[in-house]
Amino acid sequence: MMILCVAEIRHGKLVSSIFELLTAAKAMGQPVAAAVVGGAAASAAADTLKGRGFEKVYVASHASLDGQSDEAYAHALKAIVAQAKPETVLLPASAQWRAVAPRLAVLLGTGLASDVIEATAGADKKVQVVRAAFGGNVLSKIAVKGSPAIVTVRPMSYTRTDASGSGAVENVAIAPAGWKVKTRVTGFAPEAATEVDLAAAEKVVSGGRGLGNPQGFELIRKLAQTLGAAVGASRATVDAGWIPYRHQVGLTGRTVRPRLYVACGISGQIQHLAGMSASDVIVAINTDKDCPMMKLANFAVHGDLNEIIPAIVAEVHKLRGEAPAMAGAKKAYCRASFSRNSAASAAAMPARASAVRMWRASCSARSRATPPTGRSTRSTSSST
């Protein structure tokens, strides 16, 4: 019995989601191996992983796997599965692997649970998962009976394990020429390098119509940089053309599950909540103290965001012992991008569960009635 965790490589870099899968797999109490599929970067990634808590690291590497073709990735992973014979395969529920996992499940003739927020070992050692549906308003517990069970795990559902070890790398022979792959990646246009990726962000600062105009996002970016957070937005602002669609959080945008979500001038309509209400700690800044977002928030700040946001930026700098509006912002950003790209920083981050416990404790003393609209969803739909 073994759990195989699939590593994601994007543009030559190992994505830290593999260490979230490691946490989930270890808790299931079975031996854990890693699978790496890719071009030249795959071998380097495997070398990293063998020293990071995986007993075995299976690598399928070929120059043709440099750009992601879903067909080729599914075939390569199938070859790894044939050699490793896992009981369960955990993959990151990223745009890449959410698209490959179904193809793999068909090739293996097995069952697939996608975008789960929890994966545990059931009594019969089969994996049991929890996944969200209907915009996060229904949680389904599902037993995956097919073998191997294919499971994609939503980013940020688990903390990242920062372990060391001395595993072994095993190469898996593949023959891509026989796959007759019909997609070719011809180019890539990266997001602006100064942006923190929403889906994997520990912290998100979002702006809504309350910003008043497109320039309002300058305030949002300032707070985001100060906190090392990604920038999110409500649909109202995206539709108004104040910010590109990829920032949209919600039912028809992306789902985020950060440890901290700061909603500025967002009323909290159900479609927006569908994308963020599973965040651990929510701070709302709004002039309307009765809007749904203020009711949902752990910390509801009643006031004009044009005054509150700069004041928070100043106070944070003060607490850090920095002069406001100087290198501080930049430093905070570097920390964020580091924590996103490097699992080495995992240890520096407070464990998700403990952060939740802390705010619960800090709230319980002065808690008020559960808000009527505060449908809390520990989880919601994912999107790209």
Added chain:
Amino acid sequence: MHIVVCVKQTPAATQVPVDAATGKLKTEGLPYGLNPWDEYAIEEAIRIKEKLAGSTVTVLSLGPARAEEAIRAAIALGCDEGAHLVDPSFDGTDNMGSSYLLSLGIRKLNAAKPVGLVLCGKQSNDNESGSVAPALGAWLDWPSVAYVRKFASIDEKLAKIERAAEDGTDSLEVDLPAVVSVIKEINEPRLPSLKGKMNSKKAPVAKWGAAELQAEAAKVSAGGRLEIVGQTPPPPRGGGIVVPGATAQEKAAFVANKLKELKFI
């Protein structure tokens, strides 16, 4: 080009009550409609049809009798005809079974008139699994590309596509036929036209059950693959606090201290 759009009729609701005793969803009486994501797939199919002379768009849906409404709604938007996969043995199938059945439907359509492109929404608003389009590609042994934000170009043989990823946009070329799932960014869906509405009433919608599709029961039934143990509403979120303070600065100081306490800064 023969384009097939796969659509699903789903509850037009985000709040679905759960029966606490049985752990099942109470779906009776819910309003149903086209899965919102599929509207973008329909729109893109119509746009490609308008670009490539002689194209037709077939709407394909798996679902109970009422799903015909979704097929007719898609025809009202500009699709030409429909095929409805309906059979009591299809109820309760999973993502693998649904994609298998849709692949059989496409094989039938393909045999009558070769299919160049299959379009899907990126996921459904009920299950939100996003797995049907890629799985469909695998069943057909056709390429699949998910989360597509743009068709840069398309002809009978080749599509140039932009795919959204977390860190940017991939450009791809894919040989047709292929299965593509699209995101909201790809277009702005139109409203039904009068002509479309008229057409939706009389356009042919084929009905295919397990026998017509020659579906293998073991592939349709979810039993060997997935079992729903129970469904619940999410746990309620604890109440929060209204941040105290007379001025913006006092409130901000309170928030900053909390952020520090919680180790966010």
